[in-house]
Amino acid sequence: MIIRWAAAGSALAGTVGAACLAAAVAGSAPSTYVSESGVPGAPHAGLYAGSMVLLATALALLAVPARRASWLIAACFLPAAPLAGVAAAVHCSPGCPLPPYETPAARDLVHAAGAIGALGLCALAMLLYATLRVGPALRRRGRIGILVAYPPLILSAAGILLAGRSLFTGVMERLALAAVCAWVVLSSAAESRSSAPPDPGSR
Known part of the structure; x- marks a missing residue:
């Protein structure tokens, strides 16, 4: 029961968090970094921070x-969750400068490390699902994640x-975030269904 409720809660938090992130980023120029939507003074800075907290909860x-x-x-x-929380709590400076072409402040590096670390650990989880001796459904889930999320993450x-x-x-960056968020939500939903007790009417 605990596993089922945790999976359902993850799916709910991930769905709402992804929707809030999309709403926070909507309207921004596609050439900007997603994190720029969380800079204080941005139109939806609070929504961005809230979305990252929800995604951290989902993880x-x-x-x-x-x-x-x-x-x-x-x-x-487990560590991906607090790293996503760091990306919510520590906002980047205006423009979110990143090396090697810009000069970042310390908080820019902390924010980027949190966001990149969370995404990297999710990508590692996909790889482990695909390669470890788990059930065929879980292995397929990992392979789908690699197929969908790895190309935009690498690019x-x-x-x-x-x-x-x-x-x-x-x-x-937007495609990579969308792919990872979708994979987390779908994985959580699948875990919720697989943890559900059998329907007595199906016996």
Whole structure:
């Protein structure tokens, strides 16, 4: 029962958090970084921070059902949650400057480390689902995550390193976030269904 409620709570928090993040970013220029929506004074800075807290909650709750598959997978989600919380609590400075083409302040690096760390751990969880000896449904879930989320994640990182602030980097970052959020929500929903007690009428 605890596993089922944790999975359901993760799906709910992830869905609302992803929707709030999309609303916070909507209207911003696609060449900007998503984190710029959380800078104090931005139109939806509070909504952005709230969305990150909800997504952090979703990751923490997802660690509960993930433990059934492997403690290694749960160990990815547990630190990913506070890292996402860091991205909510520590906002970047205006423009969210990032190296190597801009000069960041200390808080820019802290914010970026939190966001990138959370995304990286989610990507690692996908890889573990796909490669560890887990059930076929869980392995398929990991492979879907790799197929959908890895390309924009890799291209987003390449954009930051090779192009800096640009339309390409901004679009890839948005696609990567959308893919990871969708994977977390769908994984949580699947865990909730698999943890549900059998329907007596189906016997």
